[in-house]
Amino acid sequence: MPMLKILVGTMYGGALDVAEQVKPLFExxxxxxxxxxxxxxxxxTGEDTDLALFCLSTTGSGDFPGNFVPxxxxxxxxSPGLAELRYGLIALGDSSYGDTFCGAGRRLxxxxxxxxAQRLDERLEVDAMETFMADDAALPWVEAWIAGQDLKVV
Ligand SMILES: Cc1cc2nc3c(=O)[nH]c(=O)nc-3n(C[C@H](O)[C@H](O)[C@H](O)COP(=O)(O)O)c2cc1C
Incomplete structure:
Protein backbone atom coordinates (compact mmCIF):
# COMPACT_ATOMS: atom_id res chain seq x y z
CA MET A 1 0.00 0.00 0.00
CA PRO A 2 1.49 3.41 -0.92
CA MET A 3 2.19 5.83 1.91
CA LEU A 4 0.81 9.35 2.13
CA LYS A 5 2.31 11.64 4.75
CA ILE A 6 0.25 14.61 5.85
CA LEU A 7 2.65 17.18 7.30
CA VAL A 8 0.95 19.67 9.58
CA GLY A 9 1.92 23.18 10.62
CA THR A 10 -0.56 24.70 13.04
CA MET A 11 -0.92 27.15 15.90
CA TYR A 12 -4.49 26.56 17.02
CA GLY A 13 -5.26 23.14 15.56
CA GLY A 14 -7.24 24.12 12.46
CA ALA A 15 -4.69 22.64 10.06
CA LEU A 16 -4.50 19.47 12.15
CA ASP A 17 -8.26 19.19 12.03
CA VAL A 18 -8.11 19.44 8.24
CA ALA A 19 -5.50 16.65 8.19
CA GLU A 20 -7.70 14.42 10.34
CA GLN A 21 -10.80 15.10 8.26
CA VAL A 22 -9.18 14.34 4.91
CA LYS A 23 -7.29 11.25 6.11
CA PRO A 24 -10.20 8.80 5.44
CA LEU A 25 -10.52 10.07 1.87
CA PHE A 26 -6.97 8.90 1.17
CA GLU A 27 -7.50 5.63 3.02
CA THR A 45 12.96 12.21 1.72
CA GLY A 46 12.45 8.67 3.01
CA GLU A 47 11.71 5.98 0.45
CA ASP A 48 8.57 5.01 2.33
CA THR A 49 6.80 8.24 1.32
CA ASP A 50 4.98 8.07 -2.01
CA LEU A 51 3.02 11.28 -1.73
CA ALA A 52 2.92 14.25 0.66
CA LEU A 53 0.17 16.65 1.61
CA PHE A 54 0.99 19.78 3.58
CA CYS A 55 -1.68 21.36 5.79
CA LEU A 56 -0.15 24.62 6.89
CA SER A 57 -1.49 27.73 8.54
CA THR A 58 0.20 31.13 8.76
CA THR A 59 0.96 33.06 11.93
CA GLY A 60 2.70 36.31 12.89
CA SER A 61 3.28 38.32 9.71
CA GLY A 62 3.36 35.57 7.13
CA ASP A 63 5.34 33.28 9.45
CA PHE A 64 5.49 29.53 9.85
CA PRO A 65 3.82 28.01 12.92
CA GLY A 66 6.36 27.03 15.58
CA ASN A 67 5.97 23.28 15.10
CA PHE A 68 6.83 23.68 11.42
CA VAL A 69 9.92 25.87 11.82
CA PRO A 70 12.41 22.98 12.30
CA SER A 79 18.91 21.73 0.18
CA PRO A 80 18.12 18.06 -0.28
CA GLY A 81 16.90 18.00 -3.89
CA LEU A 82 13.33 16.74 -4.01
CA ALA A 83 12.81 15.72 -7.63
CA GLU A 84 11.12 12.52 -6.48
CA LEU A 85 8.56 14.30 -4.34
CA ARG A 86 4.97 14.80 -5.46
CA TYR A 87 2.94 16.91 -3.11
CA GLY A 88 -0.24 18.87 -2.50
CA LEU A 89 -0.61 21.95 -0.35
CA ILE A 90 -3.50 23.27 1.70
CA ALA A 91 -2.68 26.69 3.12
CA LEU A 92 -4.84 28.21 5.86
CA GLY A 93 -4.85 31.95 6.31
CA ASP A 94 -6.92 35.06 6.72
CA SER A 95 -7.13 37.69 4.00
CA SER A 96 -7.57 40.43 6.60
CA TYR A 97 -3.79 40.11 7.08
CA GLY A 98 -3.35 41.60 3.61
CA ASP A 99 -0.01 40.97 1.91
CA THR A 100 0.92 38.15 4.24
CA PHE A 101 -2.21 36.15 3.37
CA CYS A 102 -1.22 32.47 3.40
CA GLY A 103 2.39 33.66 3.54
CA ALA A 104 3.71 30.46 5.11
CA GLY A 105 1.98 28.25 2.53
CA ARG A 106 3.26 30.36 -0.33
CA ARG A 107 6.83 30.39 1.00
CA LEU A 108 6.79 26.65 1.56
CA ALA A 117 9.53 18.91 -6.00
CA GLN A 118 6.43 18.55 -8.13
CA ARG A 119 3.22 20.08 -6.84
CA LEU A 120 0.16 18.26 -8.12
CA ASP A 121 -2.46 20.84 -9.06
CA GLU A 122 -2.73 24.34 -7.63
CA ARG A 123 -2.40 24.97 -3.94
CA LEU A 124 -5.63 25.42 -1.99
CA GLU A 125 -5.76 28.64 0.01
CA VAL A 126 -8.48 28.65 2.67
CA ASP A 127 -9.46 32.14 3.79
CA ALA A 128 -10.84 32.30 7.34
CA MET A 129 -12.71 35.47 6.31
CA GLU A 130 -14.78 33.40 3.88
CA THR A 131 -14.73 29.88 5.32
CA PHE A 132 -15.43 29.45 9.01
CA MET A 133 -14.48 25.77 9.11
CA ALA A 134 -11.48 25.04 6.89
CA ASP A 135 -12.74 21.47 6.44
CA ASP A 136 -15.67 22.78 4.41
CA ALA A 137 -13.24 23.91 1.73
CA ALA A 138 -10.62 21.20 2.20
CA LEU A 139 -12.81 18.11 1.94
CA PRO A 140 -14.26 18.79 -1.53
CA TRP A 141 -10.86 20.01 -2.70
CA VAL A 142 -9.18 16.77 -1.63
CA GLU A 143 -11.91 14.68 -3.24
CA ALA A 144 -11.37 16.54 -6.51
CA TRP A 145 -7.59 16.34 -6.08
CA ILE A 146 -7.61 12.57 -5.72
CA ALA A 147 -9.88 12.17 -8.75
CA GLY A 148 -8.31 14.84 -10.94
CA GLN A 149 -4.70 13.76 -10.33
CA ASP A 150 -5.58 10.09 -10.74
CA LEU A 151 -4.26 9.31 -7.27
CA LYS A 152 -6.64 6.48 -6.51
CA VAL A 153 -4.79 3.15 -6.22
CA VAL A 154 -7.65 0.77 -5.42
C1 LIG B 1 -1.49 36.01 15.75
C2 LIG B 1 -2.01 35.57 14.41
C3 LIG B 1 -1.32 35.96 13.26
C4 LIG B 1 -1.80 35.58 12.00
N1 LIG B 1 -1.11 35.98 10.87
C5 LIG B 1 -1.59 35.64 9.65
C6 LIG B 1 -0.92 36.07 8.47
O1 LIG B 1 0.10 36.76 8.49
N2 LIG B 1 -1.44 35.68 7.27
C7 LIG B 1 -2.57 34.93 7.16
O2 LIG B 1 -2.97 34.61 6.05
N3 LIG B 1 -3.21 34.50 8.29
C8 LIG B 1 -2.76 34.83 9.51
N4 LIG B 1 -3.42 34.42 10.64
C9 LIG B 1 -4.66 33.63 10.48
C10 LIG B 1 -4.45 32.13 10.63
O3 LIG B 1 -3.53 31.62 9.69
C11 LIG B 1 -5.79 31.42 10.41
O4 LIG B 1 -6.68 31.82 11.44
C12 LIG B 1 -5.67 29.92 10.40
O5 LIG B 1 -6.92 29.34 10.07
C13 LIG B 1 -5.19 29.35 11.74
O6 LIG B 1 -4.97 27.97 11.56
P1 LIG B 1 -4.51 27.04 12.78
O7 LIG B 1 -5.72 26.81 13.65
O8 LIG B 1 -4.06 25.77 12.10
O9 LIG B 1 -3.38 27.69 13.51
C14 LIG B 1 -2.97 34.79 11.89
C15 LIG B 1 -3.65 34.41 13.06
C16 LIG B 1 -3.20 34.80 14.31
C17 LIG B 1 -3.98 34.43 15.54
Whole structure:
Protein backbone atom coordinates (compact mmCIF):
# COMPACT_ATOMS: atom_id res chain seq x y z
CA MET A 1 0.00 0.00 0.00
CA PRO A 2 1.49 3.41 -0.92
CA MET A 3 2.19 5.83 1.91
CA LEU A 4 0.81 9.35 2.13
CA LYS A 5 2.31 11.64 4.75
CA ILE A 6 0.25 14.61 5.85
CA LEU A 7 2.65 17.18 7.30
CA VAL A 8 0.95 19.67 9.58
CA GLY A 9 1.92 23.18 10.62
CA THR A 10 -0.56 24.70 13.04
CA MET A 11 -0.92 27.15 15.90
CA TYR A 12 -4.49 26.56 17.02
CA GLY A 13 -5.26 23.14 15.56
CA GLY A 14 -7.24 24.12 12.46
CA ALA A 15 -4.69 22.64 10.06
CA LEU A 16 -4.50 19.47 12.15
CA ASP A 17 -8.26 19.19 12.03
CA VAL A 18 -8.11 19.44 8.24
CA ALA A 19 -5.50 16.65 8.19
CA GLU A 20 -7.70 14.42 10.34
CA GLN A 21 -10.80 15.10 8.26
CA VAL A 22 -9.18 14.34 4.91
CA LYS A 23 -7.29 11.25 6.11
CA PRO A 24 -10.20 8.80 5.44
CA LEU A 25 -10.52 10.07 1.87
CA PHE A 26 -6.97 8.90 1.17
CA GLU A 27 -7.50 5.63 3.02
CA UNK A 28 -10.54 4.97 0.83
CA UNK A 29 -8.36 5.73 -2.19
CA UNK A 30 -5.91 3.00 -1.13
CA UNK A 31 -3.25 4.81 0.89
CA UNK A 32 -1.71 4.20 4.22
CA UNK A 33 -1.85 7.62 5.87
CA UNK A 34 0.39 9.10 8.56
CA UNK A 35 -0.35 12.50 10.06
CA UNK A 36 2.90 14.13 11.15
CA UNK A 37 2.58 16.84 13.79
CA UNK A 38 6.31 17.45 14.27
CA UNK A 39 7.56 17.14 10.71
CA UNK A 40 11.21 16.68 9.78
CA UNK A 41 12.85 16.50 6.38
CA UNK A 42 13.13 12.72 6.68
CA UNK A 43 9.36 12.55 6.39
CA UNK A 44 9.54 13.55 2.74
CA THR A 45 12.96 12.21 1.72
CA GLY A 46 12.45 8.67 3.01
CA GLU A 47 11.71 5.98 0.45
CA ASP A 48 8.57 5.01 2.33
CA THR A 49 6.80 8.24 1.32
CA ASP A 50 4.98 8.07 -2.01
CA LEU A 51 3.02 11.28 -1.73
CA ALA A 52 2.92 14.25 0.66
CA LEU A 53 0.17 16.65 1.61
CA PHE A 54 0.99 19.78 3.58
CA CYS A 55 -1.68 21.36 5.79
CA LEU A 56 -0.15 24.62 6.89
CA SER A 57 -1.49 27.73 8.54
CA THR A 58 0.20 31.13 8.76
CA THR A 59 0.96 33.06 11.93
CA GLY A 60 2.70 36.31 12.89
CA SER A 61 3.28 38.32 9.71
CA GLY A 62 3.36 35.57 7.13
CA ASP A 63 5.34 33.28 9.45
CA PHE A 64 5.49 29.53 9.85
CA PRO A 65 3.82 28.01 12.92
CA GLY A 66 6.36 27.03 15.58
CA ASN A 67 5.97 23.28 15.10
CA PHE A 68 6.83 23.68 11.42
CA VAL A 69 9.92 25.87 11.82
CA PRO A 70 12.41 22.98 12.30
CA UNK A 71 11.22 21.43 9.02
CA UNK A 72 11.76 24.68 7.13
CA UNK A 73 15.20 25.23 8.70
CA UNK A 74 16.25 21.73 7.69
CA UNK A 75 14.93 22.23 4.17
CA UNK A 76 16.88 25.48 3.82
CA UNK A 77 20.07 24.18 5.44
CA UNK A 78 20.30 20.86 3.63
CA SER A 79 18.91 21.73 0.18
CA PRO A 80 18.12 18.06 -0.28
CA GLY A 81 16.90 18.00 -3.89
CA LEU A 82 13.33 16.74 -4.01
CA ALA A 83 12.81 15.72 -7.63
CA GLU A 84 11.12 12.52 -6.48
CA LEU A 85 8.56 14.30 -4.34
CA ARG A 86 4.97 14.80 -5.46
CA TYR A 87 2.94 16.91 -3.11
CA GLY A 88 -0.24 18.87 -2.50
CA LEU A 89 -0.61 21.95 -0.35
CA ILE A 90 -3.50 23.27 1.70
CA ALA A 91 -2.68 26.69 3.12
CA LEU A 92 -4.84 28.21 5.86
CA GLY A 93 -4.85 31.95 6.31
CA ASP A 94 -6.92 35.06 6.72
CA SER A 95 -7.13 37.69 4.00
CA SER A 96 -7.57 40.43 6.60
CA TYR A 97 -3.79 40.11 7.08
CA GLY A 98 -3.35 41.60 3.61
CA ASP A 99 -0.01 40.97 1.91
CA THR A 100 0.92 38.15 4.24
CA PHE A 101 -2.21 36.15 3.37
CA CYS A 102 -1.22 32.47 3.40
CA GLY A 103 2.39 33.66 3.54
CA ALA A 104 3.71 30.46 5.11
CA GLY A 105 1.98 28.25 2.53
CA ARG A 106 3.26 30.36 -0.33
CA ARG A 107 6.83 30.39 1.00
CA LEU A 108 6.79 26.65 1.56
CA UNK A 109 5.56 26.12 -1.99
CA UNK A 110 8.48 28.19 -3.32
CA UNK A 111 11.01 26.33 -1.15
CA UNK A 112 9.75 22.93 -2.28
CA UNK A 113 9.77 23.91 -5.92
CA UNK A 114 13.29 25.33 -5.59
CA UNK A 115 14.26 21.79 -4.63
CA UNK A 116 12.60 20.32 -7.71
CA ALA A 117 9.53 18.91 -6.00
CA GLN A 118 6.43 18.55 -8.13
CA ARG A 119 3.22 20.08 -6.84
CA LEU A 120 0.16 18.26 -8.12
CA ASP A 121 -2.46 20.84 -9.06
CA GLU A 122 -2.73 24.34 -7.63
CA ARG A 123 -2.40 24.97 -3.94
CA LEU A 124 -5.63 25.42 -1.99
CA GLU A 125 -5.76 28.64 0.01
CA VAL A 126 -8.48 28.65 2.67
CA ASP A 127 -9.46 32.14 3.79
CA ALA A 128 -10.84 32.30 7.34
CA MET A 129 -12.71 35.47 6.31
CA GLU A 130 -14.78 33.40 3.88
CA THR A 131 -14.73 29.88 5.32
CA PHE A 132 -15.43 29.45 9.01
CA MET A 133 -14.48 25.77 9.11
CA ALA A 134 -11.48 25.04 6.89
CA ASP A 135 -12.74 21.47 6.44
CA ASP A 136 -15.67 22.78 4.41
CA ALA A 137 -13.24 23.91 1.73
CA ALA A 138 -10.62 21.20 2.20
CA LEU A 139 -12.81 18.11 1.94
CA PRO A 140 -14.26 18.79 -1.53
CA TRP A 141 -10.86 20.01 -2.70
CA VAL A 142 -9.18 16.77 -1.63
CA GLU A 143 -11.91 14.68 -3.24
CA ALA A 144 -11.37 16.54 -6.51
CA TRP A 145 -7.59 16.34 -6.08
CA ILE A 146 -7.61 12.57 -5.72
CA ALA A 147 -9.88 12.17 -8.75
CA GLY A 148 -8.31 14.84 -10.94
CA GLN A 149 -4.70 13.76 -10.33
CA ASP A 150 -5.58 10.09 -10.74
CA LEU A 151 -4.26 9.31 -7.27
CA LYS A 152 -6.64 6.48 -6.51
CA VAL A 153 -4.79 3.15 -6.22
CA VAL A 154 -7.65 0.77 -5.42
C1 LIG B 1 -1.49 36.01 15.75
C2 LIG B 1 -2.01 35.57 14.41
C3 LIG B 1 -1.32 35.96 13.26
C4 LIG B 1 -1.80 35.58 12.00
N1 LIG B 1 -1.11 35.98 10.87
C5 LIG B 1 -1.59 35.64 9.65
C6 LIG B 1 -0.92 36.07 8.47
O1 LIG B 1 0.10 36.76 8.49
N2 LIG B 1 -1.44 35.68 7.27
C7 LIG B 1 -2.57 34.93 7.16
O2 LIG B 1 -2.97 34.61 6.05
N3 LIG B 1 -3.21 34.50 8.29
C8 LIG B 1 -2.76 34.83 9.51
N4 LIG B 1 -3.42 34.42 10.64
C9 LIG B 1 -4.66 33.63 10.48
C10 LIG B 1 -4.45 32.13 10.63
O3 LIG B 1 -3.53 31.62 9.69
C11 LIG B 1 -5.79 31.42 10.41
O4 LIG B 1 -6.68 31.82 11.44
C12 LIG B 1 -5.67 29.92 10.40
O5 LIG B 1 -6.92 29.34 10.07
C13 LIG B 1 -5.19 29.35 11.74
O6 LIG B 1 -4.97 27.97 11.56
P1 LIG B 1 -4.51 27.04 12.78
O7 LIG B 1 -5.72 26.81 13.65
O8 LIG B 1 -4.06 25.77 12.10
O9 LIG B 1 -3.38 27.69 13.51
C14 LIG B 1 -2.97 34.79 11.89
C15 LIG B 1 -3.65 34.41 13.06
C16 LIG B 1 -3.20 34.80 14.31
C17 LIG B 1 -3.98 34.43 15.54
Missing amino acids: DAGYEVAIVEQPTLADI FVRELQDK DDLLQDQG
